[in-house]
Amino acid sequence: MSLEPRVADTLAEKVRPFRWRILALLFIATTINYMDRSIIGVLGPTLRDYIFHWSNTQYSYINISFMIAYAVGMLIMGGIIDRVGTRAGYAISIGIWSFFSLMHAFVNRTMGWIGFAVARFGLGIGESGNFPACIKTVAEWFPKKERALATGIFNAGSNVGAVLAPLVIPLIVSNTGRHWQYAFCVTFVFSMIWVIIWLTTYRKPEKHRKVSKQELSYILSDSEAESDERISWWRVLPLRETWAFAVAKLPDAVWWFYLFWGGFFLNHQFGLELKGLALPLIIIYLMADLGSIFGGWLSSFFIKKKHWPINRARKTAMLICGIIILPVVFATQTHNEWIAVFLIGLAAGGHQAWSANAFTLASDVFPKKATASVVGIGGMIGALASVAANFGLGHVLDQSEKSGYFVAFLVAGSLYLVALFFIHLIMPHMTPRDEQLQYVSSAKTEKTDS
Numbered sequence: 001m002s003l004e005p006r007v008a009d010t011l012a013e014k015v016r017p018f019r020w021r022i023l024a025l026l027f028i029a030t031t032i033n034y035m036d037r038s039i040i041g042v043l044g045p046t047l048r049d050y051i052f053h054w055s056n057t058q059y060s061y062i063n064i065s066f067m068i069a070y071a072v073g074m075l076i077m078g079g080i081i082d083r084v085g086t087r088a089g090y091a092i093s094i095g096i097w098s099f100f101s102l103m104h105a106f107v108n109r110t111m112g113w114i115g116f117a118v119a120r121f122g123l124g125i126g127e128s129g130n131f132p133a134c135i136k137t138v139a140e141w142f143p144k145k146e147r148a149l150a151t152g153i154f155n156a157g158s159n160v161g162a163v164l165a166p167l168v169i170p171l172i173v174s175n176t177g178r179h180w181q182y183a184f185c186v187t188f189v190f191s192m193i194w195v196i197i198w199l200t201t202y203r204k205p206e207k208h209r210k211v212s213k214q215e216l217s218y219i220l221s222d223s224e225a226e227s228d229e230r231i232s233w234w235r236v237l238p239l240r241e242t243w244a245f246a247v248a249k250l251p252d253a254v255w256w257f258y259l260f261w262g263g264f265f266l267n268h269q270f271g272l273e274l275k276g277l278a279l280p281l282i283i284i285y286l287m288a289d290l291g292s293i294f295g296g297w298l299s300s301f302f303i304k305k306k307h308w309p310i311n312r313a314r315k316t317a318m319l320i321c322g323i324i325i326l327p328v329v330f331a332t333q334t335h336n337e338w339i340a341v342f343l344i345g346l347a348a349g350g351h352q353a354w355s356a357n358a359f360t361l362a363s364d365v366f367p368k369k370a371t372a373s374v375v376g377i378g379g380m381i382g383a384l385a386s387v388a389a390n391f392g393l394g395h396v397l398d399q400s401e402k403s404g405y406f407v408a409f410l411v412a413g414s415l416y417l418v419a420l421f422f423i424h425l426i427m428p429h430m431t432p433r434d435e436q437l438q439y440v441s442s443a444k445t446e447k448t449d450s
Helices: 002-012 019-051 056-084 086-106 112-127 130-141 142-174 180-186 187-200 211-219 240-248 252-271 274-304 310-333 337-365 368-399 401-426 443-450
Strands: none
Touching: 002 211, 019 130, 019 180, 019 211, 019 252, 056 086, 056 112, 056 130, 056 211, 056 252, 056 368, 086 112, 086 180, 086 187, 086 240, 086 368, 130 142, 130 274, 130 337, 130 368, 142 180, 142 274, 142 310, 142 337, 187 240, 211 252, 211 310, 240 337, 240 368, 240 401, 252 337, 252 368, 274 337, 274 368, 310 337, 310 401, 337 368, 337 401, 368 401
């Protein structure tokens, strides 16, 4: 066992931690992102019952429009971010999603669900850039031993945004939908301020004047500086590690189910309207927040304190997450809303813990310059799975809401363990690839895993 990890850990305690300021910006952007996308899930029952009178099928089409754009955007935005860099690519992404978030407020009854579908399509294109940009930033700014924790922290912003939506919206929108347009205007100003701060703050650590030599040395302690040569996503598409990551992203369909249909389920099962939905949704996403940080901490603990190889640490953490999620299959079997809320919250926390580790799989095995592209490909697969799920769910719910939700929660509880089985089957060893996408020698791999 080498002493290098201990030396690096000691060094981390002495250096000026500018990387955590960069992480704070990722957290804030992800919070804005999820507040934007969560509004429809919170307002959905109100808009359906009092304003637009959608059917469940029409509401599913609105979500499908978002998810198709998100799937296409993941592929495109991931490639753009790898091509133009994180600084410019992230700014383009948040600029697009902020504009289309504002456009929701201009949809009227004449436009109906189609108007919302158009606005959601534009929102999906913009928001698709968030996670490729964040994961690439974490890969650039953090050593592998800290990436799951860093990912868990910025990913917690998704839950903060999902908490803020049901907290803020009932303050400005009535149960009958009066002033619903204002809900889509809340985040626009914050987004524009963030873009300005990001463009004036962000540079790669190798080129940032506020990064000390000691911190840069720590950031690169278990990886190497890379050249500026680009890697096309066409080159990573055929690789088995890309598809292992894509399988890890299939449970994204479950997360979208909670986000877009959770309020509808609680409305159907327990008769909760806008103001009554606020506390249950807040509890669910606070539990998800804790899960995100816990999942990132857990595998980092295994690596830094137990000195486990990355392969063992990540997959063990994901196995624990899958077990935690299983009880959500009973969410439709209880008549107590708080038991249902607890089960969904536990599963949401398990998902976010899973996600914190799943995201790091890309940066664990691929060079930094290819990370956004790989995340984009995986995100596209997760989004397409959600498209299929939304299409089926909307039609089934219009026929029988009870059986539709039962099947949805059954899949939501069991999918993670099935996905982990196939991840291990496709990628049993998690051997890193270098800038030429060739496997790193065993000596270097042992150094990285130590």
